[in-house]
Amino acid sequence: MSVRNFSRHLVEPLEIEDFVIQVMAKTSPTKWHLAHVSWFFETFVLDKFLDDYNSMHPQYAYFFNSYYLQTGVPFSRAQRGVLSRPTVKEVFEFRKYVDEQMLSFFESCTEEDWKEAAKVLEIGINHEQQHQELILTDLKYMLAQNPLMPVYRESRSAGSSAPEPINWINFSEGMTEIGNSGNEFTYDNEHPVHKTFVQNFELADRLVTNAEYLEFMQDGGYERSELWLDEGWSAVKENEWKSPLYWYLKNDQWHIFTLSGSGMLDPNEPVTHVSYYEADAYARWMDSRLPTEQEWEHACADLPIEGNFVENEHYHPVAHKIPGKGLKQMYGDVWEWTMSSYAPYPGYKPLAGALGEYNGKFMANQYVLRGGSCATSQTHIRKTYRNFFHADARWQFNGIRLAR
Amino acid sequence: MSVRNFSRHLVEPLEIEDFVIQVMAKTSPTKWHLAHVSWFFETFVLDKFLDDYNSMHPQYAYFFNSYYLQTGVPFSRAQRGVLSRPTVKEVFEFRKYVDEQMLSFFESCTEEDWKEAAKVLEIGINHEQQHQELILTDLKYMLAQNPLMPVYRESRSAGSSAPEPINWINFSEGMTEIGNSGNEFTYDNEHPVHKTFVQNFELADRLVTNAEYLEFMQDGGYERSELWLDEGWSAVKENEWKSPLYWYLKNDQWHIFTLSGSGMLDPNEPVTHVSYYEADAYARWMDSRLPTEQEWEHACADLPIEGNFVENEHYHPVAHKIPGKGLKQMYGDVWEWTMSSYAPYPGYKPLAGALGEYNGKFMANQYVLRGGSCATSQTHIRKTYRNFFHADARWQFNGIRLAR
Amino acid sequence: MSVRNFSRHLVEPLEIEDFVIQVMAKTSPTKWHLAHVSWFFETFVLDKFLDDYNSMHPQYAYFFNSYYLQTGVPFSRAQRGVLSRPTVKEVFEFRKYVDEQMLSFFESCTEEDWKEAAKVLEIGINHEQQHQELILTDLKYMLAQNPLMPVYRESRSAGSSAPEPINWINFSEGMTEIGNSGNEFTYDNEHPVHKTFVQNFELADRLVTNAEYLEFMQDGGYERSELWLDEGWSAVKENEWKSPLYWYLKNDQWHIFTLSGSGMLDPNEPVTHVSYYEADAYARWMDSRLPTEQEWEHACADLPIEGNFVENEHYHPVAHKIPGKGLKQMYGDVWEWTMSSYAPYPGYKPLAGALGEYNGKFMANQYVLRGGSCATSQTHIRKTYRNFFHADARWQFNGIRLAR
């Protein structure tokens, strides 16, 4: 099962101490992520289809549930970092145990069970991919608190070249179809397919770069209230934001902390680790705006899913000049903030039972992001994929594409 | 100027002590509202058009600015209740002073200035109407903290009768126009008019009543996590919500605090003082949903603007059985939560200068409400009017109309 | 009853708006103080001695109890400022009602009851004197939040003259008696009289002045951690203390807010509105320390109780050069911080019943102050009187006398 193995690959460079720590309620210790994805299989397959299933430990279901209230009250999210036990070793034993039980179940189950369980298995594999991305972003956030600025893993060299000036791609108004109608795996929030009307719009052909964002900063971007949403301005003041997350000044020069170490800021890279508020303020400064998720999906049309994904092992957006006309970097590198509040599509129905909590209950006060990032698996992403975070979230690989 | 006089009429029943208190950062003392609406005229008319304008007091501009950062840093919103001075008497003198200056300006100004200033005057009058509504809702919130449950003003008797069961009004999919194209006064957020596509939908012909909401409560509505948005469930737990705001149990019977005193809950009244989260959970429990703001506006079409507004002097939604078919109570009684996140219309342009802060900078993390309430002036409301509050706001006269 | 009348005299200059506001949990609205002192008589005399006593309002006992848990759970201290009703007028009616009931009770009660009730009456009068001081200090704190810096009342002119350099008065080690053995009124915390051993010590003959404290500031007093207690240093950092409370810089000159208006700092006045931490840091900087309360009381011996009390109507410490040798300013002007943690004397017994909560339950984590201030009644103070506040309290008229 290559997705399961990839989890193990991701954590290879870590010291045991790195698996344990939780810095804020929204991030989790690596060992929790590793256990939670197995809990998912245990809860939604083994517990459900096997009458006599014995969990490895009676309290693991309590520890490793994230937020599924219909399966029982989970251990407090903000307290995941106070648990030294189970140890990392025990977590790997738990993973092994669940894998073996899963294999044995699939070998012996009825065809009817197989059909149903296979669907959940597919969700579980996609679920693990999401947590692989979170392992990287949560780990980065934790390592960045440490003045030693530890290196997670060397990056494959990517080179750097300055991109061409932004080209605006034009789209005409008209009816379009949004949502997924294919046979591929999808989440419930991509359904149902539905018609919508899109106005005329233009989309930037590439992502905003560090150099461009720096101009905004040098033009007083973080000091000019008129560029910001009201809550964005409050966030700037309260958190004393003066740059994207992970940027820092050293000898009056902007440096950046990455999973592969720290160094001078590369002006050519796509800007990342910005909140929705910063993306919005930058766009306003540029006399433009962020795209809606419908515009983004409509524009993507038949674009191939290519880009800088986690398989590339850069763990960071890359500064490539991509030749040719048309939209570039729509997939990979950074998640692209849209101006669309995360909401159900017309006629949306969540999955039945506890799995219905996967997506639906988060459909308020969050914003949709599209396209995947350098920490996303290429096999995980698609045109209709909807990611979502709160407007102040900065620890994900989030970036900016302009519209107008 | 009848709008200015109505402010004075509204506060007639108050003791001086009632003008001063601020209970939470989101509510303001009555005397602040009264001064702020005059500050608006002073700042956006007198200061702007008169070279030699002298304010009554050099610090009033600082005290009575709400959130317009382009006109100077305002006095902290959360601290409005620590100021015993200027006194209520001085605030009325300030209002008088500004009124006189305004009159004198309009008598003597150039035609060119008149044209421009008249637009701001119109905004200012509408602005005062908004604050008249806030005076009532903020006052209600303050009085409700007091175990003495003071009466603001006797209500005109309205009678009570049980409404007919909900009738679902059907609307077919198709293109429609959203936004305001008329000659009436409008805010910038109602522009531009634009085409949109609306799916098939049904709208309840009337508001949800207390009796219906009570059934939800008795069915465990506030204890069943599966009915709630994730952040709604957190709000229920943190704030220990067990009913709408202002409901309380006495001898095991539900009672309600109103601006006209406290008493037994009337089952026939439209339910009010519910958050977006409660409206959403109720709708889910009813196997339906809230309308989008586009659906609401589309459904309203040519409906006359009639209903229970502040001019009726009930200061509370009324329990009337309204005869006839078709949509009822679309205007007045309670603001109707929509599922639409407050966002700019395609092509939206805020007003130039500080007045651009009036609406635009709040377009994130809030939800649109439509139709006006028993605390809204009839002359203030229209089909395209967009009100907005955070999802946890309960102190406004907000209620529920179902869609599906 | 002159103490009762003095309460009325104190609030004469106030606007109704001034009676209502509460700025922090530790301060109370003036109208609450005025009502609470009558509640005291009602609860501990009328309710107790009269079988058929009718309170003016059934909920006043709930509103106006401060912290006596044995008489019922009081209304939340931090919420006293959310109540606009009862109004100021109603509070004065309540005071009048209780006064009349008290008079009528004392005219008709048995001799036995008279004896017992007279003791409580005496406590109640002293209690009202304490709240008169709090009315002034709480009011000052409230007015100081207001950028208008309102004047409470003109002060009688006091003149200003520079004091002589500090003279150190020497005391030899030996046994002494601490606590009150006289016939005057006392609180339970001044008992029992007990022997204690005092080491050799020296006491400054006068209070520290603003000029002297300013030297400490100019020598980096607020930036040098080594001068501070650990929690004092945290308080400096968290609250950004840079001077005593009510000092402010204007045109690079230190000014001061007083109950009689604002103006240039008088260097000759005793420094006041300093916390225990500041007093302690100043003393350390001076290579000295604060006195213990035993030293203070021992030193006072037979000193007459003279000084700048509230009867002088300065409402501020005065800058007098006092002729002669020996200890000066031991009474009046400012409360003098001692280094003694507030603790029971050996053999201490609190009063029986709810009145035992008056003092005893506060004997932890507070520090004793001695001598009374410009806001204290002369008839209220005595050599053995123990006042107490938390180490970070700055809104009382607290000052510094050095020992070594």
Added chain:
Amino acid sequence: MSVRNFSRHLVEPLEIEDFVIQVMAKTSPTKWHLAHVSWFFETFVLDKFLDDYNSMHPQYAYFFNSYYLQTGVPFSRAQRGVLSRPTVKEVFEFRKYVDEQMLSFFESCTEEDWKEAAKVLEIGINHEQQHQELILTDLKYMLAQNPLMPVYRESRSAGSSAPEPINWINFSEGMTEIGNSGNEFTYDNEHPVHKTFVQNFELADRLVTNAEYLEFMQDGGYERSELWLDEGWSAVKENEWKSPLYWYLKNDQWHIFTLSGSGMLDPNEPVTHVSYYEADAYARWMDSRLPTEQEWEHACADLPIEGNFVENEHYHPVAHKIPGKGLKQMYGDVWEWTMSSYAPYPGYKPLAGALGEYNGKFMANQYVLRGGSCATSQTHIRKTYRNFFHADARWQFNGIRLAR
């Protein structure tokens, strides 16, 4: 160096994950304690006496400083748990490096340096003993958060027997000497020796047991406000205290979590993990009080230093019936709360330089404890030893001895 080895012995049973976690600001990760005690030697010996000393890592001084502001601003105390690096292995390398440097320094230093450095060395060794106790108490607090209730180490069996009823030992009033005048190692806070007068008092001959404390609980101890100091009552309400820390109900029976596992409460053991507030409330309920530190020290006189210390390897107070008359358990088992606020002795002088911050700056708002506990080294304790914690501290092995 046996003290250094004992640190290693203490952490032998731990998993690497156990070294990393910090649960609250007042507790530290085990690996931090291990590094900090070496930092102490590095800072106060190597850095000071060697011109060319090279630390192992330029940032370790920043990480491992606790609170010595005169040696530089330390890394935030509350954030010690966000650092996964340096790893446990690296911390042990740091310890080894410092040990070697210390050895080499002492081999080659001048006699003059030797004299001065030896004093600091002695402080450093005592300092490490204090942190050994904190390693155990902090670790216990961390493990107790974990529903798995991990066992730190098996305890040597101690048996259990019910003690005799309390005998009150009588002491007559008179002058006594407090403080240390011997040649043994002492901290600065035990100086200078000074005379004091002690009143008549009686001291309980043994500690309060769990059975006795349970009676207090069963008599409504945690529900009766009149038994508590005001701030104690607030702590009970806010923290929902219903028993000592680490007690929990299971099948309606009181159980207890210890470093050696969880089980039924032993009624004969001395009660421990109580705050000053609980000790004070218990004493009030018993119509007695806590001793002053002077009484405790006076009573101890020439008592031998024997008891249940960490060398016994029980890691918990033991339930022994101790034969004979006179004071028992004065040393070991649990620290005994005194009613004395932690304050400087008359004439106290802190050490010069940064080491003066060791004790002096904490002399406010804390209470003195005496006698050492089951987690204290026998060689660390003495009659004049003053430990101190805030009144709400419960995670130390603190217990109760009554006086009256």
